[in-house]
Amino acid sequence: SYELTQPPSVSVSPGQTANITCSGDFLGDKYVCWYQQRPGQSPVLVIYQDTKRPSGIPERFSGSNSGNTATLTITGPQAMDEADYYCQAWDDSTASFGGGTKLTVL
Amino acid sequence: QVLLQESGPGLVKPSQTLALTCTVSGGSITSGTYYWNWIRQPAGKGLEWIGRYYPNRNNNYNPSLKSRVTISEDSSKNQFSLMLTSVTAADTAMYFCARGREPTAFDYWGQGILVTVTS
Numbered sequence: 054s055y056e057l058t059q060p061p062s063v064s065v066s067p068g069q070t071a072n073i074t075c076s077g078d079f080l081g082d083k084y085v086c087w088y089q090q091r092p093g094q095s096p097v098l099v100i101y102q103d104t105k106r107p108s109g110i111p112e113r114f115s116g117s118n119s120g121n122t123a124t125l126t127i128t129g130p131q132a133m134d135e136a137d138y139y140c141q142a143w144d145d146s147t148a149s150f151g152g153g154t155k156l157t158v159l
Numbered sequence: 160q161v162l163l164q165e166s167g168p169g170l171v172k173p174s175q176t177l178a179l180t181c182t183v184s185g186g187s188i189t190s191g192t193y194y195w196n197w198i199r200q201p202a203g204k205g206l207e208w209i210g211r212y213y214p215n216r217n218n219n220y221n222p223s224l225k226s227r228v229t230i231s232e233d234s235s236k237n238q239f240s241l242m243l244t245s246v247t248a249a250d251t252a253m254y255f256c257a258r259g260r261e262p263t264a265f266d267y268w269g270q271g272i273l274v275t276v277t278s
Contacts, residue, residue, distance in 0.1 A: 054221070054222060054223065083263075084262055084263040085263075086263055086264045086265070088206075088265070095255060095268040095269065095270055095271055096206065096255075096265070096268055097268075098264055098265060098266050101260075101263065101264035101266070102262065102263065102264070107266065139205065139206055141206075141263070141265070142263070143262075143263050146219040147208070147219065147221060147222065148196070148208035148211075148221075148265075149208070150205055150206040150207065150208065151205070152205045153205045153206070
């Protein structure tokens, strides 16, 4: 199966920028989505097709994807952004998720 | 607004079959625009895609579970279902149903249902 690798944790101060990476073979050739999951809640789609934000997702969330790495960027994170983040991509009609990254807003 | 709701037993005995249903409101599951997925998450761990019902196309399953999984649909009730056979403690997890939108995104999720495999 297709493997996606994320760092287990990322810490950031509110005034900074958080970058969460997702790595996979030739990932840049695939569409990547990102999901936010707060404790006890269902995942929420925050980025799809590498860079697009669904309606209702704040502009501080953005995404990029090139080469073997996709990145979720949160500019000026807020306390409410503290959550687990998962990347996801499709390979040969099978969906794969990264292991998840816990974002801590200090 | 699209709503998904999982239902089924919260306890399953080892070696038996786990059976869950997802009821969809706010849209037809037979619309070819979307596909309908099962995803699970063991406590404290990450997400694992189980498989999908894709109207007018073949279903797809996670290769690691394919031999034990069947996803079916009941269009008259606007539901789709998961059957997972020969369960073990490793199948204990929160099970989510989710709508998939081309080309790749899971844009609506149910609240999830906790299934525990225990004798």
